[in-house]
Amino acid sequence: MSDTTSAGRTAGAEPGQKVAVLGTGIMGSAMARNLLNARLSTTVWDRSPDATAPLAVAGAHVAGSAREAVDDAHVVITMLPTADAVESVMFTGKAVDALAEGAVWAQMGTIGMAAITELAGRLAQRRPDVLFVDAPVSGTKGPAENGQLLILASGPAAAQPTVHTAFAAIGRKTLWLGDAGRGSAMKVVLNAYMAILIEGVAEALELADRLDVDAGALAQSIEGGPLDAPIADAKLHKMERGDFAPEFPLQWALKDVDLAISAAGGSKLPLIEALSRQWRAAVDAGHGREDVSAAVLALA
Template identity: 45%
Template sequence: MTHQPTVALLGIGTMGAGMARNIAAAGLPLRVWNRTREKADALADVATVAGTVKEAVSGADVVVTMLYDADSVAATMEEARGHLADDAVWLQQSTVGVAGTERLAELAADLGVAMVDAPVLGTRKPAEDGALVVLASGPEHTRDRVAPVLDAIGSKTLWIGEVGAGSRLKLAANAWVFTVVEGVAESLALTRELGLDPALFLETIKGGALDAPYVQVKGGAMLEGSFDPAFALGGALKDAELILEAAGGVGLDLGLLPGIRAHFARAVEAGHGDQDMAATWLEH
């Protein structure tokens, strides 16, 4: 592709808004659509706001989906049926799990569109900074076509293999993220219940081999009660369930994730689903 591709971004949530601004900043013509239009309207200064999926995708070279789950992605792309350009590439970046990706790959074949499976590592701030890590998988001939978009939204793109490989690696990465978050919450809770200031746990490991920037960020948010969502707890619970489903599908018995999933569910049931996943701490 010798020209700048026209991009249609479907889904303007926590991640999509930052991604959209970086795509536009890279000079790519951009159309945005969201089922709740107000979120898309906030991008009217950098993009064309489409009232329908049809308007967004018609003539677009790259169609990006950044939606909640496989059902919402499938429903949205069904609305695009008959309106996708003949040579369009569908850049599917939602976290939908193994079975969800297989389902969407079948839909792509039915729609007659090449699909790249490319979920991302990172939350709201990396999305705003164009610093996401993209886990891409798909046909070789699509790489150059989607490169301008991936370069705009991310600091690194890993091409892993055929469609589905990116989503599988994303589940493994999220399993680690959730392990860290829940581990920090439990260590803070244990410190507190043993009669000590929980901040002492973070101070003890700070700067050492057991520390990590993410540990201090999430632990600090827990102690400060700062739960503005970078990665909402409800979405984390959804992804934890996708991880367990994938593990069960290959006969892998995970020791930690069932407990993490249970703690996330308890916090969601307590009304914290729209807060950051660090809000799991509130139910410890």
Template identity: 75%
Template sequence: MTTTDDRAGVSVAVLGTGIMGSAMVRNLVAAGLSTTCWDRSAEALAPLAQAGARPATSVAEAVRDASVVITMLPTAEAVRSAVLDDGAAEAFASGAVWAQMGTIGMTATAELGVQLARLRPDVRLVDAPVSGSKGPAEAGQLLILASGPIDAEPAVRPVFGAIGRKTVWLGKAGRGSAMKLTINAYMAILIEGVAEASELADRLGIDAAKLGEAIEGGPLDAPIADAKLHKMEHGDFTPEFPLQWALKDVDLALEAADGATLPLLAALSRQWRAAVAAGHGGEDVSAARLALSGRQ
């Protein structure tokens, strides 16, 4: 439980204000935490400024006074460019905690740790990707898969408490990323299963609503499967978790498998790549349905 005393003196910088980062900023402000935000798109910062966050014109400006810095950027390249390539790491406050919360994979996370230790040994890196998409992010109900130095836990506790329903600590930095890739591999297979079941139902003349009704409340029911089935049924592919980033996570999982045979995940990667190539990368992951039967 986060208390007023926990929040005292805590200042947060959020780098990356897309679907997830912007929701984090709003929840941090609502929790009474001093919050600065930065994004490559200045337009993305305007509504957050209206919500009470302080927009920064550079990463260095954003992190300078922050006790906790969150990166919520989509790729390892984006994280590296924002924090390391532009020299912003040197601007971190002494003793700050860097919470790397986007999904960038195990290799990149390890490399960031090495680079940070060389540049700023006083800054602690917490590898803390989140499980959840737009809805849970907006509600402050993300699952945070944290790993890293345990002495950083008190510093991030009020921050994680404002954006998540639960934080699970998993050991040394990198274990959070390992868990996130495993969870997202499971999720991807589940969603592709929903897409293909929906396609089969269509071919057999079964109404998608009846399919959902038959599954609801039984042992095959799962909240995310139900939500994605409904989005497919209504042709609503408004992004909650964009397909291009879901594909990125699948490919990171395959890379991390280190030669293990994962035939279903490999086939799924090829299938989703076709959907992204057809122009659906910015749509919700449920747009995987459109890659079936030439429906792109």
């Protein structure tokens, strides 16, 4: 499959297309709202009824189980936090058996390359009539709410027409990267890069405090120059304000860092490995559910 990109929002949904979203946390709920805004028939399910109640008000169908949610969906999106959660819902819970013939399962959470390979293989054996797309997203709460995620898709070309409308509703661009697993490989690399940027911001702010350098002046010095990066700027201001309201929880950022270390195999990633230890200390101190910007608290 050649690499292609697609961008833009659709004016309306494909007639009769139905989408199911399994997992309606910060990211999944934002995706579901954008699917509804694109006038797609959207069914949602989450282990917590509190997570789906606001979506019901917005017009989503709320299913009583994952099996019920996927029953007649053309596109099934799993936006669950870990590989174990995906396995539990789709295989142990037998949702995979309820998938419609010809449906596309779009696995969009970040769960690592090894897990994607295993899931794709199990699906091929159990449901060869269902297409599997590995499509993790790059972006946090704000981009998700605004339909501006970057979708790192990989999988069979035959799935692209089916997922096009749904992906256009939730993302600014879909980058097709090849066979299933290549999307997750790209996501691991991107998240490693992001983690280094965020820890760099945290340590620069800590150094500024120790040297009595004004944090606002530091931000102004960076703004508009070669060191300016949107994610770093956003987290710098959150750290400066002491605002740790979750956009990307630290515990999930740590999970992604550890996925990068695992994916590297025997190759050493000394900076990432040190970063993992540092962020684990912050999670162990009780900051895991706070935003990744709470990494700065481990430096105090």
